[in-house]
Amino acid sequence: xxxxxxxxSLAISQYLLAVRPGRxxxxxxxxxxxxxxxxxxxxxxxxxxxxxxxxxxxxPLFDAASGVLRPHSLxxxxxxxxxxxxxxxxxxxxxxxxxxxxxLQVLAKLGAYGLxxxxxxxxxxxxxxxxxxxxxxxxxx
Amino acid sequence: xxxxxxxxxxxxVSNGGEPPRVDVLVVGSGASGVNAAxxxxxxxxxxxxxxxxxxxxxxxxxxxxxxxxxIRHTDPNQHRYLLGDRFDGIPFGPVGAGAQLTPPRQFxxxxxxxxxxxxxxxxxxxxxxxxxxxxxxxxxxxPPFADSDFAGxxxxxxxxxxxxxxxxxxxxxSGARDDLLPFLGDLQAMQPPAAVDSNAQSLLRxxxxxxxxxxRSGFHLGRPRLALLTREHRGRGPTQYWDMDxxxxxxxxVYRPRWTVEELCTSSHFEYxxxxxxxxxxxxxxxxxxxxxxxxxxxxxxxxARTLILAAGTFGTTRIVLRSLGLYGRRVPFVxxxxxxxxxxxxxxxxxRPEDRRHSLAQLCVVHAPRxxxxxxxxxxxxxxxxxxxFRLAKETRLPLRxxxxxxxxxxxxxxxxxxxxADEPSPKKYCVLVRGQxxxxxxxxxxxxxxxxxxxxxxxxxxxxxxxxxRLRCLCLQRSYPGDAASVHYAGTLPMTETEQELTTDPSGRxxxxxxxxxxxxxxxxxxxxxxxxxxxxxNANRVGCLISERLRG
Numbered sequence: 001x002x003x004x005x006x007x008x009s010l011a012i013s014q015y016l017l018a019v020r021p022g023r024x025x026x027x028x029x030x031x032x033x034x035x036x037x038x039x040x041x042x043x044x045x046x047x048x049x050x051x052x053x054x055x056x057x058x059x060p061l062f063d064a065a066s067g068v069l070r071p072h073s074l075x076x077x078x079x080x081x082x083x084x085x086x087x088x089x090x091x092x093x094x095x096x097x098x099x100x101x102x103x104l105q106v107l108a109k110l111g112a113y114g115l116x117x118x119x120x121x122x123x124x125x126x127x128x129x130x131x132x133x134x135x136x137x138x139x140x141x
Numbered sequence: 142x143x144x145x146x147x148x149x150x151x152x153x154v155s156n157g158g159e160p161p162r163v164d165v166l167v168v169g170s171g172a173s174g175v176n177a178a179x180x181x182x183x184x185x186x187x188x189x190x191x192x193x194x195x196x197x198x199x200x201x202x203x204x205x206x207x208x209x210x211x212i213r214h215t216d217p218n219q220h221r222y223l224l225g226d227r228f229d230g231i232p233f234g235p236v237g238a239g240a241q242l243t244p245p246r247q248f249x250x251x252x253x254x255x256x257x258x259x260x261x262x263x264x265x266x267x268x269x270x271x272x273x274x275x276x277x278x279x280x281x282x283x284p285p286f287a288d289s290d291f292a293g294x295x296x297x298x299x300x301x302x303x304x305x306x307x308x309x310x311x312x313x314x315s316g317a318r319d320d321l322l323p324f325l326g327d328l329q330a331m332q333p334p335a336a337v338d339s340n341a342q343s344l345l346r347x348x349x350x351x352x353x354x355x356x357r358s359g360f361h362l363g364r365p366r367l368a369l370l371t372r373e374h375r376g377r378g379p380t381q382y383w384d385m386d387x388x389x390x391x392x393x394x395v396y397r398p399r400w401t402v403e404e405l406c407t408s409s410h411f412e413y414x415x416x417x418x419x420x421x422x423x424x425x426x427x428x429x430x431x432x433x434x435x436x437x438x439x440x441x442x443x444x445x446a447r448t449l450i451l452a453a454g455t456f457g458t459t460r461i462v463l464r465s466l467g468l469y470g471r472r473v474p475f476v477x478x479x480x481x482x483x484x485x486x487x488x489x490x491x492x493x494r495p496e497d498r499r500h501s502l503a504q505l506c507v508v509h510a511p512r513x514x515x516x517x518x519x520x521x522x523x524x525x526x527x528x529x530x531x532f533r534l535a536k537e538t539r540l541p542l543r544x545x546x547x548x549x550x551x552x553x554x555x556x557x558x559x560x561x562x563x564a565d566e567p568s569p570k571k572y573c574v575l576v577r578g579q580x581x582x583x584x585x586x587x588x589x590x591x592x593x594x595x596x597x598x599x600x601x602x603x604x605x606x607x608x609x610x611x612x613r614l615r616c617l618c619l620q621r622s623y624p625g626d627a628a629s630v631h632y633a634g635t636l637p638m639t640e641t642e643q644e645l646t647t648d649p650s651g652r653x654x655x656x657x658x659x660x661x662x663x664x665x666x667x668x669x670x671x672x673x674x675x676x677x678x679x680x681x682n683a684n685r686v687g688c689l690i691s692e693r694l695r696g
Binding site: 076124 | 231495550
C-alpha cells in the first residue's frame with residue numbers, strides 16, 4: 001500500500017515544478033508533516049486531501065480554490081512545506097532563481113499567470129463546492 | 142578571542158562559594174551592557190558581567206562562509222539551517238514580531254518563555270537572554286537621534302555626540318555624507334557606505350531626477366547608517382556581500398555585541414559569567430548585593446559590587462527593579478515604535494537583471510520631514526527581498542502557489558520593502574505590571590498596549606504621504622501592513638530619565654532614583670521613542686553612563 005504522504009509529496013512536486021523528488025526529500029516531507037501538520041485535521045481539509053490523493057490532477061484546482069476560500073488550509077500548508085523543501089535542495093534551486101526576461105516578456109508572462117490563476121480558481125471553486133458539499137451531506141446523514 | 146570567552150564561562154561554573162566583590166556588576170551582554178562595561182574596563186575597574194548567555198549551538202557550524210546564491214546551488218545541508226531541524230523556518234502564522242528571526246537566529250529568544258514569561262492580550266514582545274541580547278539578530282540600523290528627537294529627555298544631542306563617536310569607533314559604522322546628512326548628523330569614525338543593490342541603484346537614479354520636487358515635499362533619500370563594516374576594523378570585516386546577514390555572521394562585518402564581549406574578555410579587568418539569571422538586588426552599606434540563579438544546577442548565588450548597571454533589556458531590567466523594590470502590581474509605562482511594512486514594486490526594475498553581490502540589510506534610508514530638520518521626522522528603511530526564501534513570500538499571496546512562484550520569480554528584482562517606523566509616546570493605555578508567580582512559578586509581566594485613534598490616524602496619514610512620494614520614484618505600493626504592536630522590537634520608557642524626583646525614574650546620569658549606586662543603561666531609561674531605531678543612541682547613552690560611573694568611582 002502506498003504511503004499517503006509519499007503520494008502527496010510526489011503530486012505536489014509534480015504540480016509545482018514538474019519534478020520527481022528523491023527518497024530523501026520524501027522523508028523530509030514526512031518529517032516536516034510530523035512537526036507542522038495537525039494529526040486531526042478539520043473535516044474540510046480531510047475531504048480535500050482524500051480527494052487529491054485519489055486524483056492528483058485535481059491539486060491545482062483545490063490549491064486555487066483554497067487560496068481564495070481558506071488560505072491557511074492544510075492543503076496550502078502542505079504545498080508550502082514541499083515548496084520550502086524543494087527550494088532548499090541544490091538540485092532544484094534554479095527553479096526558484098529570479099527569471100531573466102525583458103520587460104515585455106515579464107508583462108506577458110505575468111498576464112499568462114494571471115489568466116491561468118483565474119481559470120483554475122473558477123474551476124477550483126466549482127470542484128470545491130462539489131467535493132466539500134458532498135462530504136458535508138455524508139457527514140450530516 | 143573565542144577561547145577567552147569560553148574560559149570566562151567555564152571559570153564561573155567551577156568557582157565555588159561567594160565570588161569576590163567587584164567594582165561594577167553589569168547585568169546583560171546586549172548592545173547597552175557591553176557599551177556600558179567598555180569604558181569602565183578601559184579605566185581599569187574590575188567589571189563582572191552576569192548573563193544567561195544562550196547561544197546558537199545547532200546551526201552556526203553548519204553554515205559555510207559562502208554567498209547565499211552559492212549555498213543555494215551547492216550545499217546539500219542547507220535545509221538544516223534554512224528551514225531548521227524542526228522546520229521552524231516554515232512559519233505559518235501571520236507576520237509579526239520576530240518575523241525576521243531565521244532558524245540560526247532563534248536562539249536569541251530561547252528560554253524566555255520559561256524564565257521571563259509575559260501575559261498580554263496582543264502585545265507579544267521579543268525578549269532575549271542570549272549572549273549579545275536582541276542585537277544578535279539586529280538589522281544594524283544606526284541612525285542617531287536628531288536634536289528634536291530628544292524632546293522630553295533631560296539630555297541633549299550635544300551631550301551624546303562624543304559617545305556616538307566612541308561607539309562608532311568601537312563597533313564600526315558605515316554611511317554616506319549625502320542628502321540625509323542634515324537629519325543623521327556626521328560621524329568622524331564613519332566608514333564609506335556599503336555598495337547598494339540594483340534595485341536601490343535604480344531608486345537612487347530616479348531620486349536624482351526628481352529630487353527638488355521631492356525635497357520640497359519633505360522627502361529625502363540616501364544611504365542608511367549601518368553597523369556594517371566596509372573596511373577591516375578591529376580584526377573584523379569588511380563585508381563580503383554574501384547576502385547571508387539574516388542567517389550568519391561569517392565575515393563578522395555586522396556588529397554583534399558578542400564581538401565586544403570577546404574583546405573585553407581579553408582584559409584581566411573583565412569577567413564574563415554565563416548561565417546567571419539575575420533576580421534582584423539590594424543595597425547594604427556601601428555594597429550592592431545581587432541575587433542570581435546559576436542555571437547550571439539552579440543554586441542561588443550572591444554577587445557584591447560597589448555599583449550595579451542594569452542592561453537586561455527594557456522588560457528584563459524592569460522585572461529586576463520591580464522585584465527588588467517589591468513593587469508587584471504597580472503600573473509602569475512603556476513605549477514601542479509602531480512599525481509598518483509597505484510592499485512596493487519598483488517599476489523601473491521590471492525585466493532588469495538584479496545584481497547578486499549584495500548585503501541583506503537596509504539598502505536605503507528615507508526621511509520624511511515636512512517641516513525640515515527642526516520638526517519631527519519619520520524615518521524608514523528600504524530593503525530588497527532576496528535571501529529570505531521565496532516560499533515565505535508565496536505564503537503571503539492568495540494566488541495558486543504554482544502561479545505565485547512563477548510571478549514572484551519575475552517580480553523579485555523589483556520588489557521593494559519599506560519599513561516605516563513611527564514615534565511613540567507614553568500614555569495611560571501603555572503599561573506593564575509585574576505579577577508575583579505562585580509557588581515555583583516565575584513572576585510574570587502583564588503588558589497592556591493600546592494606541593489611541595489619533596495616534597493611528599497620524600501614522601496612517603504619514604504612511605500615505607510617504608507612499609505617495611514613492612510613486613514619483615516609479616514605485617507602486619502593493620500592500621501596506623501592520624505586523625502588530627510589538628513588531629519593531631524597540632521597547633523603552635519603563636524607568637524614564639527625568640529632571641524631577643519621582644519614584645521609578647532615573648536621573649540624567651542613569652541612576653535609579655531611590656538607590657545610591659544602581660544605574661540603568663538600556664532602553665528602559667528613554668522617556669519616549671522618536672521615529673528612528675534607538676539602538677545606536679542606547680549604546681551611546683550606555684557608554685555615557687559607563688563614563689559617568691567611572692568618574693564617580695574615581696572619586
